[in-house]
Amino acid sequence: MNWANKLQSIDRRIIYTILLIGLTIPLIWPIGIPLAVNDTTRAVYKIIEDLDPATDVVLLSFDYSPASAPDIHPSAVAIVEHLTKRGIKWVGVSFWPEGPQMSEGIMRNLETRGLKYGVDFIDLGFMAGAENAIAEFAQNSRVITTDVRGTHIDNLPLMNNITTMKDFAFVIGISAGDPGYNAFIRQAVDPMGVKFAAAIVTVSVPAAMPFYASGQLRGMLQGLRGAAEYESLTGVAGRGAAMMDAQSIGHLIIVAFIAVGNFAYFLSKKK
Amino acid sequence: MNISTSIWTWVMAACILAIFSFIYKENPIYRFAEHVFVGSTAGHAIGMAVGNIHRFGWVPLTTKNEWHFIIPAILGLMLYARFIKGYTWVSRWPIAYLVGNGVGLSLFTSLNSQAILQARATMIDLIVHDKAGKFLLNRTFDNFLLVFGVLIVLTYFIFSIPQNGPMRKVSQAGRWLMMLTFGVSFGNVVAGRISLLLGQISILLTRWLGVI
Numbered sequence: 335m336n337w338a339n340k341l342q343s344i345d346r347r348i349i350y351t352i353l354l355i356g357l358t359i360p361l362i363w364p365i366g367i368p369l370a371v372n373d374t375t376r377a378v379y380k381i382i383e384d385l386d387p388a389t390d391v392v393l394l395s396f397d398y399s400p401a402s403a404p405d406i407h408p409s410a411v412a413i414v415e416h417l418t419k420r421g422i423k424w425v426g427v428s429f430w431p432e433g434p435q436m437s438e439g440i441m442r443n444l445e446t447r448g449l450k451y452g453v454d455f456i457d458l459g460f461m462a463g464a465e466n467a468i469a470e471f472a473q474n475s476r477v478i479t480t481d482v483r484g485t486h487i488d489n490l491p492l493m494n495n496i497t498t499m500k501d502f503a504f505v506i507g508i509s510a511g512d513p514g515y516n517a518f519i520r521q522a523v524d525p526m527g528v529k530f531a532a533a534i535v536t537v538s539v540p541a542a543m544p545f546y547a548s549g550q551l552r553g554m555l556q557g558l559r560g561a562a563e564y565e566s567l568t569g570v571a572g573r574g575a576a577m578m579d580a581q582s583i584g585h586l587i588i589v590a591f592i593a594v595g596n597f598a599y600f601l602s603k604k605k
Numbered sequence: 606m607n608i609s610t611s612i613w614t615w616v617m618a619a620c621i622l623a624i625f626s627f628i629y630k631e632n633p634i635y636r637f638a639e640h641v642f643v644g645s646t647a648g649h650a651i652g653m654a655v656g657n658i659h660r661f662g663w664v665p666l667t668t669k670n671e672w673h674f675i676i677p678a679i680l681g682l683m684l685y686a687r688f689i690k691g692y693t694w695v696s697r698w699p700i701a702y703l704v705g706n707g708v709g710l711s712l713f714t715s716l717n718s719q720a721i722l723q724a725r726a727t728m729i730d731l732i733v734h735d736k737a738g739k740f741l742l743n744r745t746f747d748n749f750l751l752v753f754g755v756l757i758v759l760t761y762f763i764f765s766i767p768q769n770g771p772m773r774k775v776s777q778a779g780r781w782l783m784m785l786t787f788g789v790s791f792g793n794v795v796a797g798r799i800s801l802l803l804g805q806i807s808i809l810l811t812r813w814l815g816v817i
Contacts, residue, residue, distance in 0.1 A: 346628070347628065347629060350628045354806070357799070357802065357803060357806055358806055358810070361803070361806060361807060361810055361817060362810065362816055362817055402801075403804065404800055404801050404803060404804020404805070404807070405797055405800040405801060405804070431653045431657060432653075460657070462657050462661050465710060465711070466706065466710060469710060516718075516719075519718050520711065520714035520715060520717075520718045520719075521710075521714060523718075524714070524717055524718045524722060525714065525717075535797055536793050536794075536796045536797035536800060537790075537793055537794050537797040538793075539793050540786065540789050540790045540793055544723055544726070545723075547726060547751070548722060548723055548725075548726030549726070550718065550722060557793075557796065557797060557800055558796075558800040558803070559796070573807070576817075577800070577803050577807065580803055580806075581796065581799055581800065581803060584799040584802075584803070585795070585796065585799065588795060588799075
C-alpha cells in the first residue's frame with residue numbers, strides 16, 4: 335500500500351486521539367483565539383440594551399434538556415447575566431419537562447449573589463402541551479396560576495401587568511428542538527407581533543436563518559459560539575468563551591483530516 | 606489538581622469514560638454503560654410523565670374540583686385500548702382528537718409563517734440605497750443573491766418542463782447552491798457535536814479532576 339492509500343485509511347482511533355488531545359489542551363491552557371461577533375448576536379444584545387429596567391419584563395423560555403445543555407446552556411447563562419447587569423427583570427417558563435431543572439441552576443446562582451426570587455426574576459415552570467401550550471400561553475399568559483415554588487401569580491408583582499405574551503417587552507426562546515423557536519414564530523410572533531429572538535443549538539442554525547432574514551426572528555445566538563460572542567459583548571466571562579478555543583482547534587483538526595483525505599484520494603486516482 | 610471525593614462524580618466520570626471507550630472498540634464496559642443509559646433515560650421519562658399527570662391532572666381534579674380534567678384523563682386511558690382484543694377501535698377516538706387538534710393548530714400558522722411570510726421576505730428591492738440616496742453595494746449583492754438564489758433553486762424542482770438548454774444550466778446552478786447549503790448544515794452538525802463532546806470533556810476536567 336503506497337502512502338496515498340495509507341492516508342485514506344487512517345485508523346479512526348488515531349483521529350479520535352488527536353481530536354481529544356486537541357480539544358483538551360486549549361481547555362486547560364486557553365490560547366485566546368480572536369472571535370468575530372455575528373450580526374444575529376449583536377441584534378439580541380442591542381434589543382436588551384434598549385430595554386427600560388424600570389418598566390420592561392423579559393420572558394425566557396427554557397426549552398432544552400441536559401442532552402443539549404453543553405451547546406445551549408452557556409447562551410442562557412450569558413443572556414441572564416446581561417439582564418442582571420442591566421437590572422432587567424425576567425420571567426422563566428418551559429415547554430420541555432426538563433426546562434425547570436435547567437433554569438433552577440441559573441436562579442440558584444443568582445440568589446447566592448444577592449438577587450431575590452420574586453423580585454428580580456420568577457419561574458413559572460413547565461407547561462404541558464408542546465405547541466398547544468405555547469399558543470395558549472401566548473394568548474393568556476396567566477394560564478399558569480402558580481410558579482415553581484408554589485406562589486400564586488396574583489402574589490407575584492412581576493406578573494402584575496402581564497396578560498398575554500405581547501405584554502413582555504422581549505421574548506427569548508432558548509430552544510433545542512421541538513417545541514422551540516418555530517412554534518413561537520407560528521403561534522406568537524406572526525399572529526400577535528411578539529418581539530422574539532432565540533438561542534438555538536448549532537445544528538438548527540441553517541434552518542433558522544431564513545426566519546432571521548425575514549425579520550420573524552429579531553436576533554439569534556448560534557449555539558456555543560453564540561454564547562461566546564454574547565459574553566464578549568457583555569464583558570462577562572463565562573463557559574462559552576472558555577470553550578471556543580477548544581472548539582476552533584477541533585474544527586481545524588477536522589478540516590485538516592478532510593483536506594488530507596481528499597488530497598490523498600485525488601493523488602491515488604491520478605496514479 | 607483537585608480530584609473530587611464525591612462518589613456520584615466518580616460514577617458520572619466512569620459512565621462518560623465507559624461510553625468513550627467505544628472509540629477504541631466495542632467492549633462489555635461500553636455495552637453496560639449503554640444499557641444503563643437507555644434504561645435510566647426510559648425510567649426518567651416515565652417518572653416525568655407520571656409526575657406531570659399527577660401535578661397537572663390528578664391534583665387539580667381531586668383537590669380543586671376542576672372536573673374538566675377528567676376528559677383528557679379518559680382520552681389518555683382510551684389510548685391503551687389498543688392492547689385489549691376486540692376494543693382496539695376505542696383508541697382511534699383519542700388519536701383522531703390528537704391529529705385533528707394538531708392539524709387545526711398548525712394548518713394556517715405553518716402556511717402563514719413558513720410559506721407566505723417567507724415568500725414575502727424574498728420580495729425585496731434588488732438595488733439598495735440608503736436614506737441619503739447612496740448606493741449600498743453589500744446590501745445590493747445580498748439581495749441579488751437571495752432573490753436569484755431562491756429562483757434558481759425553485760427551478761431545479763420544476764419537473765413539468767424538460768430541463769434542456771438554458772433551463773438545465775439554471776437548474777444545475779440551483780443544485781450547486783443547494784449543495785453549498787447542505788455543506789453549511791453539515792458544518793453546523795460537526796460544530797454542534799464538538800460542542801457536546803467539549804461539554805463532557807469539560808465536566809471531566811472541572812468536576813472530576815479539578816484541573817480547570
